[in-house]
Amino acid sequence: MNNPYAEVIGDPIAQSKSPLIHRFWLDALGIAGDYRKTRVEPAGLAGFFADRAADPEWRGCNVTVPHKIAALDHIDDRGDVRTSIGAINTVFRAEDGTLVGTNTDAAGFYVPLDGLDLAGKPVTVVGAGGAARAILFALTRMEVGPVTILARNPLKGAALLAAFGLKGRALPIGPAAPPSALLVNASSLGMIGQPPLDLDLGALPDDAVVYDIVYAPLETPLLAAARARELDTIDGLEMLVGQAAVAFEIFFGAAPPRDRDDELRALLLA
Structure with a gap:
């Protein structure tokens, strides 16, 4: 060639x-x-x-x-x-x-979390599309606790939980994130040209990690809100x-x- x-x-x-x-x-x-x-x-x-x-x-x-x-x-x-x-x-x-x-998304998602113990801990994932599928696959391997999926179509989110054998619940995307050790935005919300993901992070514990797979812009409103709370963050370039x-x-x-x-x-x- x-x-x-x-x-x-x-x-x-x-x-x-x-x-x-x-x-x-x-x-x-x-x-x-x-x-x-x-x-x-x-x-x-x-x-x-x-x-x-x-x-x-x-x-x-x-x-x-x-x-x-x-x-x-x-x-x-x-x-x-x-x-x-x-x-x-x-x-x-x-x-x-x-x-x-x-x-290769599942492996890319996991790398920056390597060494973080999430076994049995609650996780929230925003989105129910292709990226969310890879992320849920990786989370099953990490033996996380209950998973909350926030999705524009909660029925689709519930189907994903069942497909991956994960315990948890599927809810509409609301004004606040539930208590979680890890919050992942696996949707296009916050991307340039898309509506922002505007979540109140007040219920997250002080040692929570906020992970946004959007990378355009790199500093999304979600990550800005997490940093304002001095939470650990992972941006979209990592994945x-x-x-x-x-x-x-x-x-x-x-x-x-x-x-x-x-x-x-x-x-x-x-």
């Missing part, structure tokens, strides 16, 4: 920082290749995968809102991600040319870079230089 490339697809996609991350790693490792961002509307998803399947230079793509669930209908699910997580965020070309889906690292190795066959994360983060914040 002369010009191998990967990309990220979504709608919208202009806000994506994934090309900055992957190009930084490609340059750092001296790998000839590229990583792009491509807007794909829902109606064009099947055509997109058909076109890319015929392009020998294409290594794969990351998948973001709103395609993480719908993309499952257009790829080979060899790892049975549909059953385990129910959403994909990465598609790659296998050696036999087949387009295969996987999910973004973590999931990208797994995908990069899948696409380009080399581990990214994570010892340069500080340099990468400065680039992303510039």
Whole structure:
């Protein structure tokens, strides 16, 4: 291959920082290749995968809102991600040319929580879409306590709890967050162009952690409110870079230089 490339697809996609991350790693490792961002509307998803399947230079793509669930209908699910997580965020070309889906979001979400003991402790997750599925999958592995899902459609949230075998409850997104050791925004609320996630954090204990997967803007209203309360916070770049690292190795066959994360983060914040 002369010009191998990967990309990220979504709608919208202009806000994506994934090309900055992957190009930084490609340059750092001296790998000839590229990583792009491509807007794909829902109606064009099947055509997109058909076109890319015929392009020998294409290594794969990351998948973001709103395609993480719908993309499952257009790829080979060899790892049975549909059953385990129910959403994909990465598609790659296998050696036999087949387009295969996987999910690196769960691993990316978990990395900044490694070492935090959440066993048996209450957790709140905002959102019930593809990202929430990966996060709930990771939470089951962490043996957390009861999970409250705050969702615009509580019935969808309740179905997710049942699907992952988690005890808890599903509620509409209200004015206040329930007491939780960990609060995660897994929705698009707070993203540029979307309504803010305006939650009263008064019920959270002083040692609670607030984790917002939105990264555009990086300082979301939710994180600003958490910092005003001097709570520990995790911003969206943590999960973004973590999931990208797994995908990069899948696409380009080399581990990214994570010892340069500080340099990468400065680039992303510039």
